[in-house]
Every structure is written in structure tokens, then in C-alpha cells.
Amino acid sequence: MQTALADFIRDTPQGREANEILRSCVHCGFCLPACPTYQLLGDELDSPRGRIYQIKQLLEGAPVSARTQLHLDRCLTCRACESACPSGVQYGRLLDIGRAVSEPRLPRTPRVRLTRYLLHKVVPHTRRVRALLGLARALRGVLPRALRARLPAAAAPLPAVLKARRPHWPAPRHARRVVLLEGCVQPALAADINPATAQLLDGIGISALRASACGCCGMLDHHLTEHAAALTAMRRNVDALWPHVEAGVEAIVLTASACASMVADYGRLLRDEPDYAERALRISALTRDVSQLLAGEGAALGAALLPAADVRVAFQSPCSLQHALKVRGVVEGLLSTAGFTLTPVADGQRCCGSAGSYSLLQPQLSGELLRTKVQALEAGRPDVIATANIGCLVHLRGGTSVPVCHWVQLLAARLADG
Template identity: 55%
Template sequence: MQTHLADFIKDSPEGQEAEAILRNCVHCGFCLATCPTYQLLGDELDSPRGRIYLIKQVLEGAPVTQKTQLHLDRCLTCRACETVCPSGVQYGRLVDIGRGIVEKKVGRSFAAATVRYALRQTLPNPGVFASLLKLGRSARPLLPGVLRDSIPHTKNSQLAGSQFSQPPVQHQRKMLVLEGCVQPTLAPNINAAAARILDKLGISLIKAPNAGCCGAVSYHLNAQQEGLDYMRRNVDAWWPYVGMQDDGGGERVVGVEAIVMTASGCGVTVKEYGHLLRHDPAYAEKAARISELTKDISEILEAETQALVSLLGRPLAHRGVAKKTRLAFHSPCTLQHGMQIRGVAEKILVAAGFELTYVPDAHLCCGSAGTYSILQPELSQQLLKNKIAALESGQPIRIATANIGCLMHVRSSGTSMAVDHWIEILDEKLQDNDIR
């Protein structure tokens, strides 16, 4: 695609990156078939190809309107288009650049800006989020229907799971874990389950006290410098655990083997720290190392498959069918499209003795997409309805996923089935084996 970027952007790092991405796009249209919003709305401006055209116009100096902003806002950034693009167009990076520029040129109404500011101040702050959630649950009976339904319940499985404490740090092999923003409040058992499984594999899971939000919430709400500041804070928090360390007796010991992500939404962002901070001389090298060490929990367990299978007892081929549990696995967009990790968690669950049902259109987004379910509720609910129909079509008895946002969104649908993180389900299986 030919480009003629305007003077205000062409010599900046963002302009150079955007131009390279735009030039890779050949407008083939493969992306249309995988775009959730195009399937719902049928408007090409609500497809990756259409949005790329809009962003190109913005970067070339064409007038920017609220209509442009609306079409970019409707994008879920699910990145399904990247998975099928034969030209390797990095659409997710392009849309972040385009949104940032449009935000500065068009702005927001006071009400819209206030909502986005509130989300940026609430979601990345676990203490504030936990307090507001507790208040919302207490006031639930007094709230209007729509607002009442938006406040997540505490599932019995989470109440039970949160009673389990994480195992003590006792192994030479160590890995860091990102606690996350809302996950410690909404699903505290997820990281505890990961710690218990890794402990059985001879790995201690530790956390850095000063690490916090991965930065995705602010960055994708176009407060990109704020998002980068969160990223820098995490780099600073993790760095002492990464390199060679003094064990206190003068001996130098190797740092953590990996930084483990149990929320794929955080994982896809942390894996991009190296790219996002590449122009920061103080952080570029460190951020690249952090990204290199970052692994989704499925990648960690895949590397430990042999030891994991031994914990599970006999291989699946020797287990009775009666011991299988039918699961529908919802692969988050951040896992299958963002990190390009497909089939790994599913393979581990099958090895553990679970039967996975077929899920039609498994590549399509559930509609959660970070803050999308709050900012674009109508489209989000349509996508959720379609996703639930697909997940339930194979008649599973339980739904598994790999990201806290998807988990809470699918739970909010009113499905009668339990919805849990797959690592919790695997942990239950291992505990069951221990009892037997």
C-alpha cells in the first residue's frame, strides 16, 4: 500500500512504525471473515481493512471526525485478523497508534472521558477495585437491573479455592508470577492453583512486592504514557529477580527461570514490553529481557509435560472413559491471536484425562476484550450470546478459559455451567489424584 504521511507524524517513531505496517497491507480482505464486528455490523469500516484505511487517512493528514473515532473504538483488538493475514500485518500495533492520534485530535465528551478516567484509576489498583466491588455487592439489591447484573458474584468454587494458601518457597527452581489487577479479588485461587501445581513439579512461584498492573488498561484506553509508566514500574520490580543474585553468603545464584502469566491478557502485553519500551534508553534492554522471560502458564507446563504426566498417574490412554470430564475450552483472543499460543492448554487438559468438546467459531472473541464490555455493551453482549451458544453446543458440564476478563464475562452470561480457569481445573485433578 502506498503511503504519504503528513509532516506531523512521518519522522516520529510512531509514524515510521505505522508506515511500515501500512505498506505491508495488500487489502486482500482475508481479515473480513475473522473480524467479529464486521460479522455483526456488515460495515467495512468496522473491519480491519476498513480501519486500516481510516488510520492511513488520519496519518496522511485528512480531517479526523468522531465517526473515525467510533469505528476505531468498536474494534475489540482481538487480533484474529493477524492470525489469518498472509502479509503479516501487525494490526494491533497500528490500531493503538491510530487511536492515540485520533484521541488527541477529536477528544471525548466530558461523560465519556470521565468513564475512561474512572476505569484507568480503578481497574489497575487492586485496593481501590476490591473496596468498590465490596461496596457494589453490598448495595446490589438497591441498584437498577443493568448495573446490578454488571457486578460479579463470588462463586462458591472461588470461596472454597481461596481458602487454600500457596505453598512455601522451598525449591531451588523459582519463577515470578504477576498477581494482576482484578484477578486477586475476583479469582484469588488462580495463582494459588498455579503455585500448587508448580510446587509439585519442584518449582517455587514467587511474586515481587512492587509489581502491579501490566499497563494494558491505560495503554489501550489511549493513555499510552500512563501505560508505559506501569510497564517501567514492573521492569524495576522484577529486575532484581532476573539476573545473577547474591544468596547472602557471597555466592552468586541464577535468578528466576521465567515470569509466569496466568492471565493471557496480561501475558500478551508483558511479552511486548521490549517493543513498547524500545526507544527508552533507560529501559529498552531490561524490557527486552523481561519480555524474553515472560511465559504463559501453558508454556511452562508444556515444558514440564513428562513430570506433569507422572503426577497424573497413568497416561490418558490407560484411563477409563468414565473418569473423563467434558469441558468446553474457550481460548482467549490474547492467547490464540495475541501470543499465538494454540492447542497447548487443550493438550495438557486432554493428557490429564479431560474430554474437550468441539466449539464452533472458536477463533471469535467472547466480547470481553478488557474494558470493551463496559464501553461497547451492545456489541459485547451480542458476541457473548454467540460465544455461549458455541460453548454450550457440545453439551459440556463445565467451561474452562485462560484469562480473568473472559472468565468473568462468560460467567456474567447466566450460563448454568461452572466457568473456571483451566489451571484451577487441572489443580483439582491433581488434588484428586493425591487423595486417591
């Protein structure tokens, strides 16, 4: 694609990066069928190719219109288009640049501003999420119906054979050590996932240390174009993780695939920060979604887990796992090895509509994607739906009566020593 970027951006690092990405797009349109918003709306402007064209116009100096802002807002950042693109166009990176350019140029309505402000002020803070959720649940009966519908659904009980073990964090006792970055929302909404992961790892000879001084990975603020807050979160996590790296942990592990994809990108996102660039690169290189760590531990898992449970599992592979981290088939393999029966899921590459804050900012599109995804997941009559990301987990619970959990919890529940 030919480009002629405007003076304000042409010679900046973002301008050079955007120019290279724009030039790599050959307009073939192979990405269109993979795009959930194009599938739903049928408008080229809501497709990857259409958005690339709109970002090109912005970077070439066109004014930001409400229409462009709408089409960029509707993008889920699911990156299914990247998986489908034969030219390797880094769409997600281009969208970040396009949003960073458009955001300050077109004021949003007071209502949208308030919603985004509240998301920025509450979601990345575990204690605030916990307090607000507690309050909202206590007041559930008197809340307006629309607000009640937005409350995260309670977890349906798992089948008896998977009854959760008492969640506790085992004391470190193994020579092999990893550090587990616990995240912000997950400890507030599904507090058992990280201890279950630590128990599972302990059961196969790996001690998981807690990175107590860490917090949100910065992804939510990054997507809300709150770049200063995102950078602060990233720097804090680098400082908190570094002593563990120096002490020789073999990996930095996350159980939320979206957060894993963010931390795996710290090296690039902090490359212009002299005090952080080198450490961030090392941290990114050590970062693993828990599935990436366990992929090489099949034999140890086989020895640590009870024999097959008669449980049918539908696995929802989050976009961050399959499109950002490019981990495909690994969780399914681990669940099969552990004796679970996987049920077929049509259109497995399609987003569930959670997409971070998308379900709150674009509730209609998000709801349509949720309905389609739940239909696909329920089609094989599973006993349990498993996923790999807290946002998807909470979102899916809002659309089905089938229990939804993290896939690691299924494995941890089958530990033989419990």
C-alpha cells in the same frame, strides 16, 4: 498500499512504523471473515481493511471525525485479523498508533470521558476494585437494574470431583524457580487462580515466587491511550522483576494471557527508554503464559496428577492467547493429557466480547458476542467452561450457568498429594 504521511508524523518513530505496516497491506480482504465486528455489522468500515484505510487517512492529515472514532472504538483489538492475514500486517500496532493520534484531536462526550476516567482510576488497582466490588455487592438490592447487571457474576460451584483445594501459596523448596506476576484485577475477582498455579507448579518441582512489588501490567491504560500511566506501570514492574531475573529465575509467569502478551511486549514498548530498554527486552524474553511454561512439562504433570476425572470441559481460547501469543492447542493438549474430556467448540477463534474494558465501553456488541460464544461453548454440554484470561472468565460467567474457571485450576484440583 501507497502512502503519503503528513508532516506531523512522517519522520517520527511511530510514523515510520505505521508507514511500514500500511505498505504491507495488499487490500486482499482475507481478514474480513475473521473480524467479529465485520461479521456482526457487515460494514467495511468496521472491518480490519476498513479501519486500516481510516487510520491511513488520519496519518495522511485528514481530520478526525466522530464516525472514524466510532469505527476505531468498535474494534476489539482481538487481533484475529492478524492471524488471518497472509501478508503479516501488524494491525494491532497500527491501531495503537491510530488511536494515539485520534484521541487528543476529538473530545469525547462528558459521559464517555467519565467512564474512561473511572476505568483508568479503578481497574488497575487491586484494592480499589476489591473495595468497590464489596460496596456494590453490599448495596446490590438498592442498585438500579442496569448497574446490577454490570456486577461480576459470582462463581458457580465446580463439580465435586474438582472441589478446590485450600488456596495457599507453597513456600519455595525447589531448585527450579519462576516468578509469578499476579496482576491487578485477577487477585480481586478470582483470588484462587494464582495460589492454585503456585500449588500446581510446586507439585511438579517448580517453586513460584511472588513478585510483591508488581502491579497492573499496564495493558488497560495502554488501550485507553493513557500512555503515561501505562509507562509508569511498566517501569515499576521492570524494577520489581529485575532482582528476580538477576537471581536466576527461569521464567516470568502470568496466568492471565492478556497480561502475558503485554509483558512479552515490554521490550518493544520500552525500547526508547534508556534506563529500561535493555532490562525490558530481557524480561520480555523470559515472559511466559503459564500454558507456555507447562507445555514442556507433560511427563511431570502425568506423574503429579490423579488419573482421569470424568469431567467434560469446553475450553475458550482467549484472543490474547491464540492471536497475540500465538499459543494454539497447547491448553487443550494439557487438559486431554490430564484426562479431561474436551467438548467441541465452534468458531473457537472468535472473540467472546470481553476485550479488556470493551464490555463496559461497547456493551451492545460485547453482549452479542457473549451470547454467540456461550452458545458455542454450551453446545457440547460441558460440566465446566475453562479459559485462560481473567477478563474472559468474568465476562463468560455473566452469560452462562455452567461453572467457569481458569484451566490451571482444573489441573491443580487433580494434584495427587492434596
